[in-house]
Amino acid sequence: xxxxxxxxxxxxxxxxxxxxxLLEAAVRLLNDDVDASLxxxxxxxxxxxxxxxxxxxxxxxxVREVLTxxxxxxxxSILPISHQDxxxxxxxYGATLWREVQHARVTAEFALxxxxxxxxxxxxxxxRAKLRDTVRRGVKAGQLRxxxxxxxxxxxxxxxxIDVLTEATHDGLSARxxxxxxxxxxxxxxxxxxxxxxxxxxxxxxxAFQPARGGVPASGAADAPDDSTGRTTRGATIGSTPPGAxxxxxxxxxxxxxx
Amino acid sequence: xxxxxxxxxxxxxxxxxxxxxLLEAAVRLLNDDVDASLxxxxxxxxxxxxxxxxxxxxxxxxVREVLTxxxxxxxxSILPISHQDxxxxxxxYGATLWREVQHARVTAEFALxxxxxxxxxxxxxxxRAKLRDTVRRGVKAGQLRxxxxxxxxxxxxxxxxIDVLTEATHDGLSARxxxxxxxxxxxxxxxxxxxxxxxxxxxxxxxAFQPARGGVPASGAADAPDDSTGRTTRGATIGSTPPGAxxxxxxxxxxxxxx
DNA sequence: CATAATGTGCACGTTACTGTGCAAGTTTGT
DNA sequence: ACAAACTTGCACAGTAACGTGCACATTATG
Numbered sequence: 001x002x003x004x005x006x007x008x009x010x011x012x013x014x015x016x017x018x019x020x021x022l023l024e025a026a027v028r029l030l031n032d033d034v035d036a037s038l039x040x041x042x043x044x045x046x047x048x049x050x051x052x053x054x055x056x057x058x059x060x061x062x063v064r065e066v067l068t069x070x071x072x073x074x075x076x077s078i079l080p081i082s083h084q085d086x087x088x089x090x091x092x093y094g095a096t097l098w099r100e101v102q103h104a105r106v107t108a109e110f111a112l113x114x115x116x117x118x119x120x121x122x123x124x125x126x127x128r129a130k131l132r133d134t135v136r137r138g139v140k141a142g143q144l145r146x147x148x149x150x151x152x153x154x155x156x157x158x159x160x161x162i163d164v165l166t167e168a169t170h171d172g173l174s175a176r177x178x179x180x181x182x183x184x185x186x187x188x189x190x191x192x193x194x195x196x197x198x199x200x201x202x203x204x205x206x207x208a209f210q211p212a213r214g215g216v217p218a219s220g221a222a223d224a225p226d227d228s229t230g231r232t233t234r235g236a237t238i239g240s241t242p243p244g245a246x247x248x249x250x251x252x253x254x255x256x257x258x259x
Numbered sequence: 260x261x262x263x264x265x266x267x268x269x270x271x272x273x274x275x276x277x278x279x280x281l282l283e284a285a286v287r288l289l290n291d292d293v294d295a296s297l298x299x300x301x302x303x304x305x306x307x308x309x310x311x312x313x314x315x316x317x318x319x320x321x322v323r324e325v326l327t328x329x330x331x332x333x334x335x336s337i338l339p340i341s342h343q344d345x346x347x348x349x350x351x352y353g354a355t356l357w358r359e360v361q362h363a364r365v366t367a368e369f370a371l372x373x374x375x376x377x378x379x380x381x382x383x384x385x386x387r388a389k390l391r392d393t394v395r396r397g398v399k400a401g402q403l404r405x406x407x408x409x410x411x412x413x414x415x416x417x418x419x420x421i422d423v424l425t426e427a428t429h430d431g432l433s434a435r436x437x438x439x440x441x442x443x444x445x446x447x448x449x450x451x452x453x454x455x456x457x458x459x460x461x462x463x464x465x466x467a468f469q470p471a472r473g474g475v476p477a478s479g480a481a482d483a484p485d486d487s488t489g490r491t492t493r494g495a496t497i498g499s500t501p502p503g504a505x506x507x508x509x510x511x512x513x514x515x516x517x518x
Numbered sequence: 519c520a521t522a523a524t525g526t527g528c529a530c531g532t533t534a535c536t537g538t539g540c541a542a543g544t545t546t547g548t
Numbered sequence: 549a550c551a552a553a554c555t556t557g558c559a560c561a562g563t564a565a566c567g568t569g570c571a572c573a574t575t576a577t578g
Contacts, residue, residue, distance in 0.1 A: 014546075015554060033372075035294075037535065049536090051555050059536065113292075145453035147443065149509045152426070156444060159422040160415075167414055184406065185415060185448065193452030194404035250408045273576075274524060296565065308566090310525050318566065 019055045021045040026066045030106050031169070034113060038062075060115075067116055070107040071123035074100060078127040086138030088204050090190055093131060094161050094182035095207060101165050101178070108162045131158065138190065145191025153190065160189045177251045179209045184251070198254055278314045280304040285325045289365050290428070293372060297321075319374075326375055329366040330382035333359060337386040345397030347463050349449055352390060353420050353441035354466060360424050360437070367421045390417065397449065404450025412449070419448045436510045438468045443510070457513055 025045035029036035038059045042049045056062040077096050083089040097104045111120040132154040138144035145153065164185050168178040180201060187197035201207050284304035288295035297318045301308045315321040336355050342348040356363045370379040391413040397403035404412065423444050427437040439460060446456035460466050 018554080038537095039535080048556055050538095050557075053537070054554065057537090145447075147453055147457055147511045147513045148440065149511075152430070152440075152509045155426055156419075156422065159426065160419050160444075160448070163415065163418040163422065167411070167418065171411070181407065181411075185419075188404075188447050188450065189419070189444065191447065191453035193455065194406055194450035196452065198406055250411045252406045252408075254406045277524085297567095298565080307526055309527075309568095312567070313524065316567090 015054075018045065018047060018051070022047065022052060022055055022062065023066055023069070026062055027070070027102050027106055030063070030066065030109070031102055034109055063110075064116065064119070067107060067110055067120050068123070070103040071120055073103050074107055075123060075127050079130060081130070083206065085143070085204075086134050086141060087143050087187060087190070087192065087200050088206060089134045090131075090138065090144075090157065090186050091183040091201060091204070091207050093134070093157075094164075094186035095179055097161050097165060098168075098175075098178050098182045101169065105162065105165050105169070108158075128154065128158070135190070143192075147191075157186050157189045160185050171250065173250055175211070176209045177249070180251045180253070183207060202253060274313075277304065277306060277310070281306065281311060281314055281321065282325055282328070285321055286329070286361050286365055289322070289325065289368070290361055293368055322369075323375065323378070326366065326369055326379050327382075329362040330379055332362050333366055334382060334386050338389060340389070342465065344402070344463075345393050345400060346402050346446060346449070346451065346459050347465060348393045349390075349397065349416065349445050350442040350460060350463070350466050352393070352416075353423075353445035354438055356420050356424060357427075357434075357437050357441045360428065364421065364424050364428070367417075387413065387417070394449070406450075416445050416448045419444050430509070432509055434470070435468045436508070439510045439512070442466060461512060 022041065022045045026036075026041050029041050029044055038052055039049045041062070042052050052059075052062065056065065074097075077100060078093065081089060081092045081096060083092060107120060107124065110116050111124060132151055135144060135154045135157070136150045139146055139150055139153075148156070161182050164178070164182045167173075168181065173181065183201045184194070184197050187200060188194060192200070281300065281304045285295075285300050288300050288303055297311055298308045300321070301311050311318075311321065315324065333356075336359060337352065340348060340351045340355060342351060366379060366383065369375050370383055391410055394403060394413045394416070395409045398405055398409055398412075407415070420441050423437070423441045426432075427440065432440065442460045443453070443456050446459060447453060451459070
């Protein structure tokens with residue numbers, strides 16, 4: 001991965017492209033290591049360390065840019081989420097994070113560590129507030145657990161969602177499996193039993209998996225097999241298998257009737 | 260925190276004590292920052308950086324020692340866990356992690372990052388295998404969710420437990436609240452609905468909160484208010500409150516009857 | 519109280535990064 | 549084809565840690 005020695009000259013693209021490449025490379029590497037060196041990021045982007053300074057005055061500037069975009073992106077995709085059923089809205093929340101896996105992970109990571117905490121958590125606050133409200137709403141409606149204070153619960157839901165993203169990244173879950181898994185775990189944390197969670201996830205059309213959006217393939221964990229065969233979530237059985245294990249599914253679609 | 264300037268000379272204890280102090284300081288600081296400098300650790304222990312080298316040849320040696328002990332400690336407390344009811348055993352698993360908060364967190368952290376991954380995850384493997392088995396058992400018994408592959412589920416349970424520890428640490432949850440919270444979330448991830456989880460946690464005597472053990476107060480997050488008034492979990496309502504908020508409980512004890 | 523065991527301060531050498539300056543190459547676009 | 553825009557390499561300065569050697573202080577302990 002971390003190429004650092006000079007070899008065949010890298011074919012050159014446009015400057016703007018390079019800037020973009022740098023940002024993407026940064027997202028990719030920072031996902032694995034918050035302290036990835038400029039050298040490695042540059043290499044990942046196919047540039048020399050020196051060239052980076054043509055685009056960003058400082059490593060910190062680059063990181064800040066990544067974070068700014070990431071947070072904005074997260075906010076942009078989360079804030080519009082809305083559904084009268086709090087449970088479905090929470091599932092949508094999870095599904096949305098999954099669609100933005102990498103950005104979500106990097107952003108979340110930096111929301112906890114490093115000198116950018118304030119910035120990130122500030123721009124993320126509206127989204128988090130939204131989730132808190134949704135949770136409160138669900139609790140009042142008697143749909144969500146009542147034994148954990150809503151704000152704490154909201155944070156736990158966030159965290160468990162990020163966990164799934166991480167787990168999925170390391171495990172190479174398919175897009176479809178990840179999609180289903182985040183929703184399920186989010187609902188579980190929210191208090192639903194697994195059968196109920198499965199019900200919600202399986203029966204709400206809003207929660208159906210949508211293979212890929214128009215734009216960029218959102219590289220990263222999403223570059224895993226897509227299993228986009230078939231639109232119905234019903235019977236969807238995707239999932240990478242641990243080395244050696246037989247091809248079994250990480251996430252199964254089970255509904256009450258077959259339980 | 261990170262004292263770095265010379266002031267009144269620190270009173271000296273015994274050498275062995277200092278070694279211990281260093282290890283404890285390391286656990287404490289590494290909890291917040293995996294890359295805490297030797298300088299800061301030494302300072303936290305009340306020693307000079309130079310003195311550390313009288314006890315450990317290398318920073319890495321110190322860390323390794325922390326990890327070795329941590330992993331051993333975790334294994335020692337987890338492996339003996341046993342209960343015919345997989346749900347209770349899982350709750351016990353969570354409760355145990357909570358009793359070892361700091362060690363659990365540091366160990367878990369290093370099980371994911373840094374150059375010690377192999378070592379740590381190796382010594383932790385038996386404990387993880389145990390959890391996997393428990394999960395499988397619970398699934399077969401029809402007590403746990405069947406929609407997520409058991410090994411993945413086990414990892415998610417681990418992760419969510421660690422999340423609670425982290426959340427609790429930052430939030431300053433009381434020992435009792437944390438105890439209850441880990442168990443609840445572990446069971447939720449395992450597939451139980453919140454009422455069922457509450458039932459299990461509230462009614463199994465094995466899961467009752469036990470104020471403090473004989474030995475060391477296991478400093479750290481555990482130095483939070485203890486709320487050890489009353490032995491019954493029933494009605495236990497502990498929990499720090501976010502700055503400004505009224506004294507509300509982070510975790511409530513609700514059983515079916517009052518739902 | 520003597521003395522070995524420890525801890526302290528400070529100076530150094532080393533490594534891994536970041537950030538800059540500058541003199542060539544390369545590529546894009548006109 | 550030419551110029552402007554970019555990139556490359558390399559040298560250097562700066563910084564933060566680590567690891568060590570040494571002389572000097574401090575303390576536990578017999």
